[in-house]
Amino acid sequence: MTGPLGHVRVLELSRVLAGPWAAQTLADLGADVIKVERPGAGDDTRTWGPPWAGEESAYFLSTNRGKRSVTIDFERPEGQDLVRRLASQADVVIENFKVGGLKKYGLDFDSLHALNPRLVYCSVTGFGQDGPYAARAGYDFMIQGMGGLMSITGQPDGEPGGGPVKVGVAVTDVFTGLYAAIGIMGALAHRDRTGVGQWVNLALLDVQVAVLANQGMNYLVSGNAPKRLGNAHPNIVPYQAFPTRDGHLILAVGNDGQFSRFCTAAGRPELAKDGRFATNPQRVAHRKELVAILEEVIRTRDTADWLAALEPLGVPCGPINDLAAVFADPHVQARGLRQELQHATAGTVPTVASPIRYSATPIEHTLAPPPLGAHTDEVLGAQLGLCVADIEALRSKGVI
Structure with missing residues (x-):
């Protein structure tokens, strides 16, 4: 062996x-x-x-x-x-x-x-x-x-x-x-x-x-049991799947710089300067307002269009693949x-x-x-x- x-x-x-x-x-x-x-x-x-x-x-x-x-x-x-x-x-x-x-x-x-x-x-x-x-x-x-x-x-x-x-x-x-x-x-x-x-x-x-990782620690630190959020993240916003014109886009913004670059690519640069959304803690606090705005913006374009626009800017994003698409993926x-x-x-x-x-x-x-x-x-x-x-x-x- x-x-x-x-x-x-x-x-x-x-x-x-x-x-x-x-x-x-x-x-x-x-x-x-x-x-x-x-x-x-x-x-x-x-x-x-x-x-x-x-x-x-x-x-x-x-x-x-x-x-x-x-x-x-x-x-x-x-x-x-x-x-x-x-x-x-x-x-x-x-x-x-x-x-x-x-x-x-x-x-x-x-x-x-x-x-x-x-x-x-x-x-x-x-x-x-x-x-x-x-x-x-x-x-x-x-x-x-x-x-x-x-x-x-x-x-x-x-x-x-x-x-x-x-x-x-x-x-x-x-x-x-x-x-x-x-x-x-x-x-x-x-x-x-x-x-x-x-x-x-x-x-x-x-x-x-x-x-349970961060979710377990979220409970131990706060005393509040986390709830189901679908595809959303309890500690980061926007970090979830959004409907596009022809499917879905996963947007996984991990920091304020990425959010700012996303807003520019989306044609909404003012969102990154909005006091409700400028930093991640503010975006988490105003999750519903921001998600509602982003849903309207993201559904106006196809998934491939978003990927082509965001990937060169270093904004983490991706499609939702079935297993046929996974094993057909050129990187895989x-x-x-x-x-x-x-x-x-x-x-x-x-x-x-x-x-x-x-x-x-x-x-x-x-x-x-x-x-x-x-x-x-x-x-x-x-x-x-x-x-x-x-x-x-x-x-x-x-x-x-």
């Missing part, structure tokens, strides 16, 4: 999104990721289609690049022994079972840490290892609601389409996967200094509250964000490249998301030293 984590071996005992996203991130960085799946079934998301690429769901393909798939039934003692042997050779274990769910199999942190003291063991749960909700199952949608994100996402009550809305991607799961990868790398750095691994715990609810194409991978059963499958760019160890996507159990014989033979007869005996008993 190449990449900055080319020396790291990861044993993944997770499924769906948050845990697999963490493991895929580590795989992108060069780690050897072995994904343990249920014989005959595999990761739940293998059946979450359409759409499909061959027999693989697009959902599964989105989060399992760069891994090897091994099927082991660790509800059986022989399967538990295989996983323990793999864990004894691993640097990292990632799991997302319910709290205490792996203890009965001898695959919990204490059991595997005793076997391999250098092991970094990462658990992903809905609500964490303690607290009154610890035993509950957690799913992205409900955590977006419980964690406050939906209270600030959507149109205001009383307006057309008003009411709470979830984000169109399972962002709580994705953020949790990214935080898990960061936590794992921190634990590996600590292990490099001390020789001892540790338990890294991630909770979806913790992550959702953490990524130039950055190589869509790549094609050779797949064992589907021919080729597309993938969205990692956004991390290294100067010395560039990321190379070479291993497509694996068919179920595609690497069982390879891993059990090369890493555990099982012969063909041993592997076939386990397969005949349904262990693998």
